[in-house]
Amino acid sequence: MKTVLSKNQIKLITSLQQKKYRDQHQLFVAEGNKLVSDLIEANVEVEFLIYTKEWKASNSISRKTKINNRIETDALQIKKISTLKTPSSVIAVFKIPSRIIDKADIQNSLSLVLDDVQDPGNLGTIIRVADWFGIKHIFCSPNTVDLYNPKVIQATMGAISSVSVIYTKLEELILQYKNPSFPIYGTFLEGEIIYNCKLQKKGFIIMGNEGKGVSEKIQNLVTNKLYIPDFPNGKAVSESLNVSVATSIICSEFRRQEF
Missing domain, CATH: 3.40.1280.10 (SPOUT methyltransferase, trefoil knot domain)
Structure with missing residues (x-):
């Protein structure tokens, strides 16, 4: 079912283009199927996974994968939050992982x-x-x-x-x-x-x-x-x-x- 992003969601995601808000919320944005998939497979925690119906039809993400919010929407909504000239059909907001030095x-x-x-x-x-x-x-x-x-x-x-x-x-x-x-x-x-x-x-x-x-x-x-x-x-x-x-x-x- 298609969802319209709320004003607060749009505000949060677009604010992450600036470092001070990435630091404040400990979140970052990734766009594109390969990039998003690679980060998910690396077990980086997902705060939002935002995708179109067409993307969902050709990609499967296990329900066991930790994704706090799954949002199916349309290309127009994705364009509102994308930083790309040609937006992808999937955008994810990830939690910034902690780094351990060995x-x-x-x-x-x-x-x-x-x-x-x-x-x-x-x-x-x-x-x-x-x-x-x-x-x-x-x-x-x-x-x-x-x-x-x-x-x-x-x-x-x-x-x-x-x-x-x-x-x-x-x-x-x-x-x-x-x-x-x-x-x-x-x-x-x-x-x-x-x-x-x-x-x-x-x-x-x-x-x-x-x-x-x-x-x-x-x-x-x-x-x-x-x-x-x-x-x-x-x-x-x-x-x-x-x-x-x-x-x-x-x-x-x-x-x-x-x-």
Whole structure:
């Protein structure tokens, strides 16, 4: 049976486009069949599942799945709460999950560390890259764009359900883990060409802000400076690589060396 969304429901859901209301209500919005399905399968608690009759006909969600409010409505109602130019036939409001840090796991694996990455598309893509290359933890500075920004959520294409993203003070984090057997990697113009380096299977890989790069105080904590060379050497090229593209190249080389 079709339901018309109440004014309060519309107000709540649209307010979640802003970080202060996401923080206040501890909720975030996801749109699209794959993204919504992946988050549900990852057991992220659903506050609202809002869908059309057509979506319901071709998708089955078990009644045992914890969904606090199931609302069947129409495309016009969904358009009122969607952030997309072409709204999907399903939107879900999820509860922001708590994040547990497994120190032993971090000490024995690679993690990404993002120093004030600002663009939502970049963060979303980096999360996808991490998922692709089996990196389970991403640590973000407090000034990095919010994980639950709708544009970040969409850009992850569901990878957000597989990667743990934690906001913390980076200097304190790095000092907590830094030791002779746990390298701190970062990319710099004066670094060693990454393809000439013997890379370890554990450590932090620091990626900097789109315009400023890695901040000075974090630079001072880096133990292994890497450089992604242009090709051929000396040719006039773009000023720099996009941070998500650079992250892809770096993660690929780390994993390549494991084969």
